[in-house]
Amino acid sequence: MSFVFQPTPAPSVPVVGQTERFPVRRIYCVGRNYEEHAKEMGFTGREPPFFFMKPADALVVVNEGETGHMHYPSLTQNFHHEIELVVAIGTGGRNIKAADAEKHIFGYAVGLDMTRRDLQNDMKKQGRPWCIGKAFDESAPIGPITSKHQALDINNANLDVSVNGAIRQNSNVAKLIWNVAETIEHLSAAWELQPGDLIYTGTPEGVAAVNAGDTLVGRVAGLVSLTVKVEPAL
Numbered sequence: 001m002s003f004v005f006q007p008t009p010a011p012s013v014p015v016v017g018q019t020e021r022f023p024v025r026r027i028y029c030v031g032r033n034y035e036e037h038a039k040e041m042g043f044t045g046r047e048p049p050f051f052f053m054k055p056a057d058a059l060v061v062v063n064e065g066e067t068g069h070m071h072y073p074s075l076t077q078n079f080h081h082e083i084e085l086v087v088a089i090g091t092g093g094r095n096i097k098a099a100d101a102e103k104h105i106f107g108y109a110v111g112l113d114m115t116r117r118d119l120q121n122d123m124k125k126q127g128r129p130w131c132i133g134k135a136f137d138e139s140a141p142i143g144p145i146t147s148k149h150q151a152l153d154i155n156n157a158n159l160d161v162s163v164n165g166a167i168r169q170n171s172n173v174a175k176l177i178w179n180v181a182e183t184i185e186h187l188s189a190a191w192e193l194q195p196g197d198l199i200y201t202g203t204p205e206g207v208a209a210v211n212a213g214d215t216l217v218g219r220v221a222g223l224v225s226l227t228v229k230v231e232p233a234l
């Protein structure tokens with residue numbers, strides 16, 4: 001097959017302990033999935049989960065033991081971190097029941113749902129799509145994927161993010177309003193999941209701004225940590 005220009009290579013993420021990489025198809029994200037974060041955003045209660053997407057090429061893929069680089073994005077004065085457990089789908093399906101969700105999971109990774117909070121808030125106020133606040137270039141740092149067989153008790157894993165060594169967000173996956181299995185049930189009712197899909201499962205409380213020069217370290221217990229530095233704007 002020939003093309004009028006060279007197609008962009010498909011994004012992919014390394015897999016811990018093997019040379020084959022995980023090819024990424026789509027990135028789904030869950031909004032307001034920890035109660036204390038929902039409250040800090042001005043909401044309460046267990047509303048049904050809702051979803052937004054990021055383009056797959058928004059990933060900043062960081063290898064184990066390395067520091068990734070993302071540039072301070074344009075148009076914002078309030079660039080926020082959101083530490084999240086990322087679920088990697090290995091087997092697709094639609095209308096997957098929570099009880100069957102586990103067999104569709106390939107593994108897990110540490111991710112950051114980086115957010116232009118001022119722009120997201122503007123869009124919310126105006127009832128407009130969140131794309132400019134959420135789905136911008138380099139908005140989805142991610143570390144290597146650990147297979148589900150190697151990840152221990154992910155549903156009770158602590159997760160945290162530090163900025164220049166100071167802890168900013170610190171919680172536990174057990175506090176998800178909609179757990180991983182329930183999230184897959186809801187998501188697969190709306191879209192047919194496919195191998196290669198990533199799900200950013202939501203962030204706990206403590207979201208805050210970062211600046212150029214800051215270094216973020218995101219951790220989920222049992223997974224490879226994610227280190228990424230904010231570089232000056234392009």
Ligand code: MN
Nearest residue numbers: 082113202203
């Ligand atoms: Mn998020």
